[in-house]
Amino acid sequence: MIYQPYQPKDFEKKWQDEWDKNKTYKSAVRNSSSKKKQYVLAMFPYPSGAGLHVGHVRVYTGTDVTARFFRMSGYDTLHPMGFDAFGLPAENAAIKAKKNPMDMVPEHIATFKKQMKSLGLSYDWDREFATTDPSYYKWTQWLFIQFYKMGLLYKKDTPINYCPVCKTGLAEEEVLPNGTHERCGNKITKKDLPQWIFKITKYADRLLSDLDGLNWPEGILAMQRNWIGRKEGVIINHKVDGTDIQLNTFSAYPAWLFADTFIVIAPEHPLVSKLIKGTKYEKDALAFIEEHKQMTQQEILSGNFEKKGVFTGKYALDPFNNNRKMPIWLANFALMDFGTGIIRCSAHDIRDYEFAQKYKIELNEVVDRIDSKIPVNAHDNSGILKKSGPFTGRNIDQKLIQDVLDWIEKTKIGKREVSYHLRDWIFSRQRYWGEPIPMVFCEKCAKNQVKSQKSKVKSEMAGWFPVPENELPLKLPYIKSYEPTETGESPLSTVADWVNTKCPHCGGPAKRETDTMPNWAGSCWYFLAFPFWNQEKENSEFKIKNLELNENWKLKIKNFGEWLPVDRYLGGAEHAVLHLLYARFWVKALYDLKLLDFKEPFLQLNNVGMILAEDHRKMSKSWGNVINPDDVIAEYGADALRIYEMFMAPFNTEIPWSTKALQGAYRFVKRVWDIYQKNQNSNIKREKEDVKLISKLNKTIRKVTADIPETKFNTSIAAMMEFLNDWESTAGVSRDQNVLSVENAKQFLRILAPFAPFITEEIWRTVFGEKTSIHLSSWPTATEDLVEEELTIPVQVDGKFRSTIKIEGKKIKDRSHVEQEAKKDEKVKKYLGEKKYKAIYVTGKILNFITN
RNA sequence: GUCAGAGUGGUGAAAUUGGCAUACACGCAGGAUUUAGGAUCCUGUGCCUGAAUAAGGCGUGAGGGUUCAAGUCCCUCCUCUGACACCA
Numbered sequence: 001m002i003y004q005p006y007q008p009k010d011f012e013k014k015w016q017d018e019w020d021k022n023k024t025y026k027s028a029v030r031n032s033s034s035k036k037k038q039y040v041l042a043m044f045p046y047p048s049g050a051g052l053h054v055g056h057v058r059v060y061t062g063t064d065v066t067a068r069f070f071r072m073s074g075y076d077t078l079h080p081m082g083f084d085a086f087g088l089p090a091e092n093a094a095i096k097a098k099k100n101p102m103d104m105v106p107e108h109i110a111t112f113k114k115q116m117k118s119l120g121l122s123y124d125w126d127r128e129f130a131t132t133d134p135s136y137y138k139w140t141q142w143l144f145i146q147f148y149k150m151g152l153l154y155k156k157d158t159p160i161n162y163c164p165v166c167k168t169g170l171a172e173e174e175v176l177p178n179g180t181h182e183r184c185g186n187k188i189t190k191k192d193l194p195q196w197i198f199k200i201t202k203y204a205d206r207l208l209s210d211l212d213g214l215n216w217p218e219g220i221l222a223m224q225r226n227w228i229g230r231k232e233g234v235i236i237n238h239k240v241d242g243t244d245i246q247l248n249t250f251s252a253y254p255a256w257l258f259a260d261t262f263i264v265i266a267p268e269h270p271l272v273s274k275l276i277k278g279t280k281y282e283k284d285a286l287a288f289i290e291e292h293k294q295m296t297q298q299e300i301l302s303g304n305f306e307k308k309g310v311f312t313g314k315y316a317l318d319p320f321n322n323n324r325k326m327p328i329w330l331a332n333f334a335l336m337d338f339g340t341g342i343i344r345c346s347a348h349d350i351r352d353y354e355f356a357q358k359y360k361i362e363l364n365e366v367v368d369r370i371d372s373k374i375p376v377n378a379h380d381n382s383g384i385l386k387k388s389g390p391f392t393g394r395n396i397d398q399k400l401i402q403d404v405l406d407w408i409e410k411t412k413i414g415k416r417e418v419s420y421h422l423r424d425w426i427f428s429r430q431r432y433w434g435e436p437i438p439m440v441f442c443e444k445c446a447k448n449q450v451k452s453q454k455s456k457v458k459s460e461m462a463g464w465f466p467v468p469e470n471e472l473p474l475k476l477p478y479i480k481s482y483e484p485t486e487t488g489e490s491p492l493s494t495v496a497d498w499v500n501t502k503c504p505h506c507g508g509p510a511k512r513e514t515d516t517m518p519n520w521a522g523s524c525w526y527f528l529a530f531p532f533w534n535q536e537k538e539n540s541e542f543k544i545k546n547l548e549l550n551e552n553w554k555l556k557i558k559n560f561g562e563w564l565p566v567d568r569y570l571g572g573a574e575h576a577v578l579h580l581l582y583a584r585f586w587v588k589a590l591y592d593l594k595l596l597d598f599k600e601p602f603l604q605l606n607n608v609g610m611i612l613a614e615d616h617r618k619m620s621k622s623w624g625n626v627i628n629p630d631d632v633i634a635e636y637g638a639d640a641l642r643i644y645e646m647f648m649a650p651f652n653t654e655i656p657w658s659t660k661a662l663q664g665a666y667r668f669v670k671r672v673w674d675i676y677q678k679n680q681n682s683n684i685k686r687e688k689e690d691v692k693l694i695s696k697l698n699k700t701i702r703k704v705t706a707d708i709p710e711t712k713f714n715t716s717i718a719a720m721m722e723f724l725n726d727w728e729s730t731a732g733v734s735r736d737q738n739v740l741s742v743e744n745a746k747q748f749l750r751i752l753a754p755f756a757p758f759i760t761e762e763i764w765r766t767v768f769g770e771k772t773s774i775h776l777s778s779w780p781t782a783t784e785d786l787v788e789e790e791l792t793i794p795v796q797v798d799g800k801f802r803s804t805i806k807i808e809g810k811k812i813k814d815r816s817h818v819e820q821e822a823k824k825d826e827k828v829k830k831y832l833g834e835k836k837y838k839a840i841y842v843t844g845k846i847l848n849f850i851t852n
Numbered sequence: 853g854u855c856a857g858a859g860u861g862g863u864g865a866a867a868u869u870g871g872c873a874u875a876c877a878c879g880c881a882g883g884a885u886u887u888a889g890g891a892u893c894c895u896g897u898g899c900c901u902g903a904a905u906a907a908g909g910c911g912u913g914a915g916g917g918u919u920c921a922a923g924u925c926c927c928u929c930c931u932c933u934g935a936c937a938c939c940a
Contacts, residue, residue: 219856223935226855231939251940264940307938333938343940351938378940421939576935647877649864654933661864664877667892706868715866718876725876794872799921801872840920846871850920 006673008637011762016117024773025122028076038070039078039563041527043571043579047083047108047130049093052115053619054627054657055572058645059608062713063570064121065646068754069708071122072779078563080530081116081123083109083130086137087519088174091433095483101433102478105132115629119638120757122775127533131435131522136529138473140521141438142549143586145466146593148439152199155460158426160488162191168484169193169430190293191488196437196515198425200585204228206599207422207584216605217652223576229421234405236344236414238263238316241325245274247316250339250419254404255396256378258320258388259346259366262356264309264331266341267292272312272330281313285330292332307355308332319413320389327361339419348378367396425582427518430490432482434516438467438474442503442510465504467512469549476516490514523579524586527601531563532556553595561597569602570711572610573652580605606711609649612656619657627657639756640666646713646755668721669759672752675727676745676763690739693730696723697744701782704751713755720752742768747780795822796848803827805847815841822847 019025028035042063045056067079085105094101109130116123129136147153161170165186174182181188200207208228211221233252240247247265251257265272267289276282288310309331317323326344333351334343345352347363353375356363367376367383376383381401385391390407394400408414428437446463467474477498482491492514493499503510557564565587583601590596612618613625620626632641644665649655703719727748730739740748746768753760753774764774790806803825811817819839822828828849835851 217857219934222856226936229936229939233940249940253940331938333940335939338939340940345940349940352940419939421936573934647864653858653865655864658864658878661878668877670892703868714864715876718866721876792872796871796921799919804872838920842871842921846921848871848920 003677006637006670006759008639008758009634012118012120012633012638012758015758015761016120019120019122019773019775020117020125022773023124023126024775025071025079025124026126027078027080027124035076036074037076037078037563038067038568039527039531039566040067040070040568041078041080041530041566041570043569043575044082044084044523044526045112046087046089047085047105047112048089049097049104049108049111050621051108051111052119052629053611054629054632054645055608055611055619057119057629057641058611058651059570059572060116060119060121061642061645062606062608062651062711063568064119065713065754066568066570066708066711068122068757068775069779072750072753072775072777074778078530079123080127080533081121081125082128082526082530082533083112083132084519084523084526085109085130085132086434086517086522088431088433091431091482094433100478100480100482102132102476105130118633119629119642122757127530129526129529129533131526134473134475136526137435137522139529139549139553140435140517140525141467141472141474142469142553143525143590144435144517144521145438145469146595147198147586147589148466150589150593152202152589153196153427154199154458155194155196155464157192158195158197159190160193160195160426160430161188162488163188166484167486167488169488170484193428193430193488195426195428196439196513198427198585200425200582201420201422203585203588204230204420204422205418206588207581210584210588210600214600214605215603217573217607220573220576220580220605220607224581227422227577227581231419231421233339233417233419234408234414235340235417236319236408238319238326240275240328241315241317243275243314245271245314247271247328247342248340248414249342249344250417251344252419253348253378253381254408255381255385255391255401256346256348256366257344257404257408258385258391259348259364259378260318260320260344261324261326261347261364262345262352262361263316263326263328264334264343264345264352264355265312265328266334266336267330267332268336269334269341271342275312275314275328279313281311284310285312288330288332307351307358309355309359311359319411329355329359329361331355337423338421346378347375350374350377425585427521428515429518430484430488430514431516432476432479432491434476434518435521436474436476436492437513437515437517438472439513440465440467440501440504440510441513442505442508444508445503445505445510464513465510468504472549474512490516492516520579520582524583525590527566527569527583528564528587528590528596531560557596564596565598565600566602568604568606570606570608573607607652609651609653609655611645611648612654614657614659616656627659632662636662636666637669637758639759640669642757643669643717643755647717648714650714651711668717668724669756671724671728672756673759673763675724675731676749676767678731689741689744690730693726693739694744696726697740697748698782698784701747701751701780705779705782708754717755720748720755723748750774750777750780753777791844793818793822793844794846795825795828796846797828797831798851799848800831802831812844815843818847822849 040063042059067077071077090101090105094104097104131137161175163170163181163184163186166181166184169191170181170188175188180186208225208230211224214221231252233250234254236249236251236257238247238249247263249263272285272289276285309329312328312330314328315325316328318326334341345355347353347356347365348367364387365375366385366388369375382396385394385396391400391404405416409416442463442465449457449462450459477495479495485491485494499512499514501510501512502508587596587601588599591599613623615625617623617625629641640662644662647665648661700719700723704716707713707716727740749760749763757775761774764770791809791812792804793807794801795803795805805821805825807818807821818841823832832849832851837849837851840848840850
C-alpha cells in the first residue's frame, strides 16, 4: 500500500455515519444484571443559537473519554445526552428573533447534535430528549403534583423583581448588579405577587448530612454546606413592656447574651405594625418602612448603604438582666429571612456597636477590652465574663457555652434552636417559556373550603387543585405574543381559552395557574429519565398497558433503575449550588415518596475548568475572540481538537485557548498516523520486538488506566506522547520498523481510542483489517514488566544529589551491593572521600551517604 | 469579612504522595531539507559564575521548623482566583 498523508476529512464523516448506522454506542439493556455498571453523565446543555462552544467540547470530551474507557473495560456503560431547552435565555433569544421558541429550539438542537456527532461523542442517541418535549414535561408536571400532594409546595405572596417602566416582573438574572433592568436601564422595585414555593428548607438537615458520603470536590461540598448554612443557637422570648406582644430573637453566641442592651427588628416584620400602631412614633416608622421598601436587593447586598433605624417607642424586657428595659428599634440591617427577623444587640458586635453609637443607645460590655478603642468581638468567643449573672468570672469555652444553653432551657428563658441560611425556593416564573404549573384555581371551592370548619386547607391554598393526571401533559399553548405582561403576571394569563377550564373538584368554571416552572425544573430529574428513555420501550411495554403514571413510573424504575444513581457527573462549578442542590432535593423527596430507592443522585462529581480566549478574556462575540469548534475540526480534525482540549491543562483548571498548543496536539496525531502507516509496510515479527519498548508500553497502559478514572487526561496523553517518542526513536535506531508486534501496536491504538476515536478506528480497520469497531474491543491489561536489566539509582552525599549508579534489576534489594557500587563512582568518591558515613538506602529509590 | 482553591522555567504544566525538581507540550535558538516561505526532521534550552559539551553554586511566592532527605509535612506571613456575604 502507498503511504497516505493524514487527512481526517477523508474518514471522520465515514465513521460518524458508520457508528450511527450500527448503533455502536447503544447501551446495554440493563435489568437485574449483576454486571458492574457506570453511568457517566455530563451536565446537559442549553441549546443556544450560537452552537457548541469549545468549553462544551472540553466537558463532553472528558465525559466521552471516561465513558469509552469504561465501555472498553467491560462495564455496562450509560452515556446519554439531552437538552435543557426551557428558560429565559431561549425565550429572550426568541423574542429578539421574533419567533416562537417552540419553533426555534428544534433548530438549535439539530445544530448541537450535528456538532456533537462531528466530535465523535459516543452517546446512545436512542435516549435523547429535550426538557421541552411534552412527553418529557408530562413527567415534570406529574412530579410537581406528587410534591404538591406530599405538602412540599405552597402558594404565597412574595416580592418579585419588577420594572415599573416596562411594567413587568423580572427574573434575578435580568437584574444588573447596580439594581437596574438589563434591558431598559431603569431602577427595579419589588412587587408582591403570589408565588409557588417549594419547602426545600424541610430537607436542610438531610441535604447537609448526606454530603458526607459524596465523592465531590471539597470546594463544592464547602459551598453547599455554606449555602445551607446550618447554625446552632438559641431562641429567646421577650415580653414587650405594657403590651401582650412577644418577641423572639435568635442568637448563635449564647455566651454573650448578658451584654445585650437593645433590640432591632426588620422593618417588614409583621409585628411592627402592632408595635407602633397609634403611637407618636408611628408616622416616622411608616416613613422609614416605606423608604426601606424602595431599596433594591442590590443596594442591600452591596453592603454600601447607611445603617439606619427608628425607635418604636416600645421596650422589651430582658430576661437575662432582671427584666431590664431594652429599647426596640426598626433597623434596615435586620433581615426578615434570617433567624426570627429580630435581633438582640450588644457592644460585642461591630455592626450593633456602630448603630448604638450613632443613636446613642446605652451599651454594656461583659468582657474587658483588649484594644481600648473597640469592644471584644463576640465571634471570637473568648475572654472572661463579667456582669453575667451566674456565669460571672467564667472563661468562655465550649463547656461554658453548653452550661449557658442548659441554664437558658432550665430557666425557660428560651430554647436551643437551629437556624439555616437556606431559604424556601420560589418556583414560579411569570414567563411563557417554561413548563406550565399543573394547578387549577376554583373560586367557588375556595369559598366553600374557607367557610367550612372541617376543612384543613390553609386559606392561601384554598381552591387549588392539581390537574388530573390523565390530562397530562398540560401543554404550553402555541401563541404569537408571549412577551412579559404589564401587570407582571405570566403572559399565559392573556390566553383566555387556555386559562379557563373546569374545576377538577366541582366541575364548575375555574382558572388555570398561569405561572410556569423555572429553568431548574427540567434539570432536577433528567438524569433519572435517561435509563428508561428509550422510545421502543415507551411505545410497546409501557404505552400499551396504559398504566396510571404512578404505576408506570414504578415499573420503569423497577426495570431500568439499576442504572441509577449517576456514577460520574461532570460539569462546570457554576452549578455548585443551585442545580446540584435542587436535584439532590428532588431525589430525596422522591425517596420519601418511595418513587426511588436511593438518596443521592450523583456519587462522583468532577468540575471542568473554563476555557478563556487567547487574550485571557472570556470568549464573547462582542470581543471577537470566540473559537468555533467547527472551524477547528475543519482545519485539524476532531481528534486533534479532542487531544488538545484533554491535554491543555488539568481538567478542572481555567485555561486560555492556544492555537499554537493545538498545533502540537495535531502534530502528535499526525505522527501516530505516520508510524502506523510505516508499520503497515513492514513485515512485523514478534521475535524482533524491543524489550525496552514493550516495557514502556506496559508502563503507559498502566498510567492511562489509572489516570482516566481520576480525570487526569492531560497526564494520560503526556504518557502516550512519551511512548510515541520512544517508539519512533527505537524504530529509527534499528533502521527497520520491526520493533513492535501487531498485538502490541494494537494495544497502543486501543488506549488512544477514547481520546482520538476517529484516527484509531481508521487505523484499526484499514491497517489491521479489523471487521468490528475498535471502540467495542477490550481495554488492554498491562503485563508485569519484562525484566528491566538495569535500574538507575540516584546517590546523595549528605543529602545532596551527586551521581547516579546502574544496578542490575536482580540485585536491587541487595543493600551492601548497591552501597559498594556507589562507592566505586568517581563523583561519589570525590565527595565521600575517606570519611566515616552512615548510609540510608530506600530500595530502588535512593541511596544517601551521611558523614556527619 | 467568611469559606474554598492556587502560587514551580519565557508559556501551559509534570513529579508513582517525603526520595534525581521541571516529564510532556508550546515558544525560542542553531542545524538539515527547501528557489523561498510553510510543513517536516535533528540538536539545544531553569538561573548565576565560566571560553567551556570543565567545574561549581543557586533554585518550586516569603520567612522559620521537622527530617538523612521537603514542591510535597508543620507554623507565620504575602499574593492571586472563585463562591458567599449587613447571618444576629
